[in-house]
Amino acid sequence: APVVATPAPVVATPAPVVATPAPVVATPEPAPAVALTLRNDGGRSVRATAGRISDGWATYPTAPEDKDWAEWSVTVRGTSTLPPTASFSGSVTVALHSDEGLEKSGFDLEFRCEEATPVPVTPVPETPVPTTSVPETPIPTTSVPVTPMPVPPATPEPVVATPEPIPAVALTLRNDGGRTVRATAGRLSDGWGTYPTAPEDRDWIEWSLTVRGESCVLQFTSFDVEESTACAYDNLEVLGSDGASLGKFCGSSLPPTLMAGGDSFTVVLRSDAGVAGSGFSLDFVCAGPAPLTLRDDAGATVAAGETTGTLSDGWATYPTAGADEDWAEWSVTVRGASCVLQFTAFDVEEYDACAYDSLEVLSSDGASLGKFCGSSL
Numbered sequence: 001a002p003v004v005a006t007p008a009p010v011v012a013t014p015a016p017v018v019a020t021p022a023p024v025v026a027t028p029e030p031a032p033a034v035a036l037t038l039r040n041d042g043g044r045s046v047r048a049t050a051g052r053i054s055d056g057w058a059t060y061p062t063a064p065e066d067k068d069w070a071e072w073s074v075t076v077r078g079t080s081t082l083p084p085t086a087s088f089s090g091s092v093t094v095a096l097h098s099d100e101g102l103e104k105s106g107f108d109l110e111f112r113c114e115e116a117t118p119v120p121v122t123p124v125p126e127t128p129v130p131t132t133s134v135p136e137t138p139i140p141t142t143s144v145p146v147t148p149m150p151v152p153p154a155t156p157e158p159v160v161a162t163p164e165p166i167p168a169v170a171l172t173l174r175n176d177g178g179r180t181v182r183a184t185a186g187r188l189s190d191g192w193g194t195y196p197t198a199p200e201d202r203d204w205i206e207w208s209l210t211v212r213g214e215s216c217v218l219q220f221t222s223f224d225v226e227e228s229t230a231c232a233y234d235n236l237e238v239l240g241s242d243g244a245s246l247g248k249f250c251g252s253s254l255p256p257t258l259m260a261g262g263d264s265f266t267v268v269l270r271s272d273a274g275v276a277g278s279g280f281s282l283d284f285v286c287a288g289p290a291p292l293t294l295r296d297d298a299g300a301t302v303a304a305g306e307t308t309g310t311l312s313d314g315w316a317t318y319p320t321a322g323a324d325e326d327w328a329e330w331s332v333t334v335r336g337a338s339c340v341l342q343f344t345a346f347d348v349e350e351y352d353a354c355a356y357d358s359l360e361v362l363s364s365d366g367a368s369l370g371k372f373c374g375s376s377l
Contacts, residue, residue: 055106190279213286
């Protein structure tokens with residue numbers, strides 16, 4: 001008679017498993033080391049854990065003839081305990097003051113700040129759930145050949161370079177008046193306890209500062225400017241990128257929140273020879289950095305936070321020199337390490353050795369990386 005093998009039932013009795021996850025410690029990434037100078041970064045507030053600060057001049061300037069003092073400052077946000085030198089918590093500001101007399105070769109210092117202490121996350125232990133084993137009855141199976149399906153090759157995701165945001169800045173009309181600053185966030189104030197009045201031989205004195213950023217929102221946090229009908233005496237005016245007034249204000253009430261929809265805004269404070277107020281303070285946030293052009297940013301040093309971007313002349317046709325000049329020149333400096341430049345358009349008057357119009361690229365030590373003209377990239 002045929003013999004039929006009857007398999008004995010198999011009972012799986014798994015041992016209870018208790019998952020004990022290891023504690024997770026969140027370690028914040030340290031802010032990178034920075035190289036700052038009062039000459040190029042005066043008025044800025046920078047978050048950093050290590051770096052160097054210097055004056056940035058071979059010999060720092062003296063105060064102009066109409067001022068008793070010239071002042072430059074930069075603020076580092078961090079926490080430091082470096083005995084026996086100065087320790088600080090939160091932030092430290094380095095300020096250089098110069099009068100009208102002698103000047104020296106300046107200073108150079110290095111700083112190091114402590115990083116934030118990581119906070120351990122204590123996991124909640126899991127309670128094992130008892131399981132009841134069920135006897136398994138073997139089921140006879142018939143093997144079926146499996147035909148593998150072809151797997152298409154993996155398509156890599158495109159890599160998009162995301163520029164780092166320009167860091168927030170702290171600006172004052174007292175120290176930065178007349179400047180054009182590229183920034184996407186920061187604070188702007190008058191910089192005096194009480195802003196000055198006009199000298200006896202003038203009806204007005206005026207300070208202005210332009211911030212280059214796309215679609216900026218301005219919100220006043222304090223305001224005190226001499227009040228008069230139609231703000232005919234002292235006043236603060238905000239102008240858009242096209243020069244149109246976004247509002248002229250005086251008195252002690254906070255002005256409304258303003259929207260500067262172009263690629264820049266300008267704040268102008270005017271004071272007559274009479275009464276003066278305690279000034280103003282406003283915070284601004286922009287949607288992004290403004291396009292970098294020689295037309296709008298000539299003479300500017302771009303903040304180290306802009307690690308990628310575009311630079312153009314900014315005109316449909318760049319201007320020629322004035323009738324009383326042999327040359328007109330525009331320049332902009334970008335601060336960054338190991339930069340790659342790739343031209344996408346080029347049309348500059350061509351001549352032997354580029355003796356007439358030319359575009360020249362200089363490295364940080366002033367050495368020429370190339371002088372170009374013509375229409376070839």
